[in-house]
Amino acid sequence: MTVLVTGGAGYIGSHTVRALVAQGRDVVVLDSLELGHKSRVGNVPFVEGNISDAKIIDKVCRKFEVSEVIHFAAYKAVGESMEQPLRYYNNNVAGTIALVRALMANGVEKIVFSSSAAVYGNPDHVPVTEDAPLRPESVYAETKAIVEKFLSSCESIGLRSVSLRYFNAAGASADATIGEDWSMSQNLVPLVMKALLGFSGPLNVFGNDYPTPDGTCTRDYIHVEDLAAAHIKALDYLNGGGKTLACNVGTGIATSVLEVISIAEQVSGQKVPHIISSRRAGDPVSVFADPTLARALLGWKANHDLRDIIGSAWKWHSSSAK
Numbered sequence: 001m002t003v004l005v006t007g008g009a010g011y012i013g014s015h016t017v018r019a020l021v022a023q024g025r026d027v028v029v030l031d032s033l034e035l036g037h038k039s040r041v042g043n044v045p046f047v048e049g050n051i052s053d054a055k056i057i058d059k060v061c062r063k064f065e066v067s068e069v070i071h072f073a074a075y076k077a078v079g080e081s082m083e084q085p086l087r088y089y090n091n092n093v094a095g096t097i098a099l100v101r102a103l104m105a106n107g108v109e110k111i112v113f114s115s116s117a118a119v120y121g122n123p124d125h126v127p128v129t130e131d132a133p134l135r136p137e138s139v140y141a142e143t144k145a146i147v148e149k150f151l152s153s154c155e156s157i158g159l160r161s162v163s164l165r166y167f168n169a170a171g172a173s174a175d176a177t178i179g180e181d182w183s184m185s186q187n188l189v190p191l192v193m194k195a196l197l198g199f200s201g202p203l204n205v206f207g208n209d210y211p212t213p214d215g216t217c218t219r220d221y222i223h224v225e226d227l228a229a230a231h232i233k234a235l236d237y238l239n240g241g242g243k244t245l246a247c248n249v250g251t252g253i254a255t256s257v258l259e260v261i262s263i264a265e266q267v268s269g270q271k272v273p274h275i276i277s278s279r280r281a282g283d284p285v286s287v288f289a290d291p292t293l294a295r296a297l298l299g300w301k302a303n304h305d306l307r308d309i310i311g312s313a314w315k316w317h318s319s320s321a322k
């Protein structure tokens with residue numbers, strides 16, 4: 001009974017691998033290392049390879065007696081996805097289809113998938129619930145919506161899945177030994193850290209005239225360790241016979257850009273250099289989750305607040321920055 005974690009050498013995957021190991025579960029990581037770091041997975045069994053390589057999946061399933069999968073492996077850069085649709089569809093969609101085919105050939109019929117709140121695009125109502133229409137606004141988000149649909153179609157052939165729609169993943173491990181690689185991220189928290197530590201110019205705040213309490217956009221920031229815990233709950237749900245599901249993973253709290261800056265200043269004791277620029281095309285005003293379904297069906301809720309997120313990110317980036 002082993003959990004195969006694809007993309008386990010990446011940011012969210014490595015935190016989830018730790019959480020699985022801490023619960024005494026058997027784990028094997030498969031990662032191409034194109035964007036991940038082997039050092040993040042410690043002593044956990046690791047196989048370097050691609051999800052689309054049926055021979056490798058076959059070998060891993062047999063050798064480690066894989067019973068379920070958490071599937072993180074994908075490309076995630078929104079801007080890049082618009083310039084390289086072939087590459088994104090190939091890795092995120094075709095790669096997942098090849099993976100599922102090889103898993104099912106080995107009798108593996110439970111999968112937890114990394115989806116994204118980006119599938120909602122700019123939602124009409126917030127907090128957004130899972131029955132909101134899917135209106136992806138980037139190639140990246142399209143690949144997530146398509147894989148969700150593909151997985152849901154596969155229920156008729158015996159595959160059960162949980163697609164976790166992550167909101168804004170952020171933060172680092174409590175011991176500050178693993179965290180987000182800022183060289184590969186356009187997310188707000190690492191950008192704030194870069195500006196704080198002098199590894200970039202001032203942070204750009206895109207627009208302060210939105211209809212929000214302080215005029216800046218609001219998002220739902222979720223601690224990476226809370227996200228990791230949600231994957232384990234999703235596995236338990238599937239192991240308990242749960243049906244295919246798509247589920248928000250967020251806190252339900254809308255946090256503005258200026259609030260993130262303010263907490264970062266309190267945590268670090270330093271000013272975050274920033275400038276207010278004009279609005280950026282395509283930025284939704286406010287996106288935050290209704291996390292009711294995750295609580296009801298998975299028994300999961302977020303335990304960390306924004307201060308924990310920024311505090312852990314500060315500890316990680318200030319000790320590892322180079």
Ligand SMILES: NC(=O)c1ccc[n+]([C@@H]2O[C@H](COP(=O)([O-])OP(=O)(O)OC[C@H]3O[C@@H](n4cnc5c(N)ncnc54)[C@H](O)[C@@H]3O)[C@@H](O)[C@H]2O)c1
Pocket residue numbers: 006007008009010011012013030031032033034035036037049050051052071072073074075076091095114115116117166167168169170187
């Ligand atoms: N970070 C976020 O804020 C966020 C938000 C929503 C959804 N997601 C999704 O969560 C997942 C993990 O995100 P992350 O932030 O940890 O990304 P990441 O880039 O840190 O990790 C992805 C890992 O997958 C590996 N990988 C990519 N393609 C592969 C392939 N074909 N075969 C094997 N390994 C492959 C990479 O080497 C990397 O280690 C992704 O699917 C991403 O789209 C992330």
